Amino acid sequence: MLVLMLSLVLSDSLVLADSLALADSLALADSLALADSLTLTDSLALVLCDSLMLWLVEELSLADVLSLSLALTLCDSLTLAELL
Structure with a gap:
């Protein structure tokens, strides 16, 4: 057994x-x-977004993080400053 x-x-x-x-x-x-x-600009935006998500994950609720993640995905033509 x-x-x-x-x-x-x-x-x-x-x-x-x-x-x-x-x-x-x-x-x-x-x-x-x-x-x-992806273009180089898109790649850099994704790297910045990943860094931002790591920093924010402790500060925001899961719903906030998911909303921000969706916003970053949908608005990749905006600058990071415009999103904030």
Whole structure:
């Protein structure tokens, strides 16, 4: 019984590791595809937005963060100052 339980735990760990590796691969592929379709200005705006989100996440509620994230995504032609 103990061997079966250990086998199941190991199996779950491997599946989770595979899932995380697949998620990382997909995220990297998505990032590369997105990077190919963006201009340098868009890329810099995304970097600034990511930094802003990291700073604001402790100050705002989840709803506020999601709203700001959506606003930044929809308004990528605006400057960061205009959004603030």
